[in-house]
Amino acid sequence: MHLRAERLDLICTLLQLIGLPGLIHGRNWRVGVPAGSPFADPDIDSTEPSGIIYDLFENSEGFSAVDNFSLVPMSNWFEPVQLEQTWNMTVLESGSLGCIAELNTPNGSDLCLFVQSRATLEALEFMPAASNLTITSVPWVTLRPVLLAACLGPACPWKIEPSVLGAMYFIRPFHSSVWSLLLLYSLTTAGLLFVFEVTHTYRFGKKAVQPVPDENRFTLSESFMCVALAMFLQPFHKHPKSWAGMILTVFWYAFCLICIITYALGVSRLLFQTEEQVESHNALKVSMEKEIACERHSFWCNLLHDQMHVPITEIDLPRDESGYIILSLLDWQKPLLVDQLTAGLIMHQTINVNESGRNLYVHWLPAHFGCSESTQQPTFLSLYLNFAAAWPAVIRSVNYYIRILQESGALSRLANKWNLDFVQDTKLCRPTEAAKQTAPVRMYQMNGPLLFMIIGALSSLVGHFCQLFYYSVAKKPIF
Incomplete structure (x- = not known):
């Protein structure tokens, strides 16, 4: 099977070199992705998925002159993966390894979403299925840490929208x-x-x-x-x-x-x-002595604990079958550190909790640590989201397609729609210049x-x- 794939890849490469892409037009590559929001969320009405990766490959027929891509949502992505050795990685990272283990199988895919981290790269060295693995050279998005905290109604800041701030400035100074x-x-x-x-x-x-x-x-x-x-x-x-x-x-x-x-x-x-001051106003302030909840085996949390000495509690994020976070099972009294895609499922959501016989409405908002000037802020490096495949032809098609998206501006529009960032590092402390009082009186x-x-x-x-x-x-x- 591998020999046949190598021959097909060689033929495709020769046809591209002599300028006959039309002869190989129509190849369809299966892309393994998490089945659930925000990656590939099934649409009940039209039975077509939606989500970040669906939007990424939605126009593959129009942009790419060679190949098409179809999604294979995997419902078991967030389930534990049995590996030969134990690796400290999140469920999103281990799910990408589980997808790689089933590459080019009837129940698998030709291409997998791959979270490029130290743990996943080390684990690939001990996976037989990854012996011929190739990873895309152009990361299409990065994952950065986001700190969330919950607050009760009166204690929550009055949200400022930068887009309407100029038109409403005469009302905003007073609450x-x-x-x-x-x-x-x-x-x-x-x-x-x-x-x-x-x-x-x-x-x-x-x-x-x-x-x-x-x-x-x-x-x-x-x-x-x-x-x-x-x-x-x-x-x-x-x-x-x-x-x-x-x-x-x-x-x-x-x-x-x-x-x-x-x-x-x-x-x-x-x-x-x-804009930093506006974001600072919309965020809650968290003390560095307060215990923080983190997704299990997140290297951001280990860095936070080792270098900033913040008390950490590792948790397994409660998810339903669609990949959504079950907010009612989260401990709202503890701030939560997750990536920005997971934070998008929680941020600005409201839940009803019962405290001492009273029904209270709790709001999840972005937060920052209240760091002093002497605090050493570690640099939280971002994680790259790439794609991995066993056939080089698949990777070349993905690299070519993502490059077209970058040059046409479609990738930037996708980033704006889903609040994606291309940030190399992140700091969780509130900036000094943004810590000024910007709330209404x-x-x-x-x-x-x-x-x-x-x-x-x-x-x-x-x-x-x-x-x-x-x-x-x-x-x-x-x-």
Whole structure:
């Protein structure tokens, strides 16, 4: 069988050299991939798979002048593989070796997705099926580590979308709770101002004395207008006559000045922040003393434990038959370190958990370690995703096809669609320049100004009662 394959490969090579690719057009290579998301997810409606590798080879007929590729989803990819020796590797890595062991068999494939790591390369040296193995020279994607953490609703950061940030900058500086409280304070201040202006001429036990002329009285609409103009530090054509109204107006103008300064600083921060700062805001901060959950035998976790001394717990990621992560079986109280493809199945997902008889909604978000400047950050090298085959002709076809995708820009579009990266190294610590406070101003950050306004309202009430008492003992009120 191998001799026949070598002859076929030699004939194909000669035909390509003499410029007759059309004579060998139509060869179809079977590609072994994990059966499940995000690699090859079966489509229930059309029975056609979808996923990263499906999108990669979807246009093989249009781009490649020689060969076609069809997927062979393997449902046992994430199951343990029996090897002659024990190797410390993840289930994704061991699954690629299981695929290689079945190359060119009736139940196997001609081409396998291969995770190129130190463990898999060492294991290939002891596999008889890998004696004539050839690996693609152009890695089409890399796997990088991503740290995830779960948070409860109020503790989660308000997500900032860079694409809409420019259009929404005038709302983002304040959290929705602060905007709601400002509206409540405005309505309350206007109502108090109207009440103070109407009732400040009352006397205890005597008939109320009305100011003259009647046009000097504040109406309800004028009270709201006065409060609204004060929010922009603009004067109103009428001035309060009551002591309480004067005190309340002074405090309100001071409160508005503080809010305007805070708002202006927030707008400036949002307009000039970098994309790294936006990503930093959308991520949670994890202490280096907190225990981290890692996929079993992940070399990233070993590096994290050995060089950064982070406590590590190795786990087997719970998956269903489709390859999806079963979120309900994950321990949400421990941050999780996985590759970015696995993180895409977990990130921004919400689960319902029961804690002490209460139903809570837990959100999974990206996270970073809160490292100090003296912390030595190890470089987390990326893992390459290649393809492996026993026939050189298959590898040449894949290399040729991937090169066409790169030159046409199709590979970049695929990377944007699936959030793929070509990063050589990754650091999990939050960058210093991105650690600035970019979140909107929340309620607890406005405690000082809000308390200041409450004191102003109480002071105006005291002034109102003092004026009523003064009018009650004075012979003639003064306006």
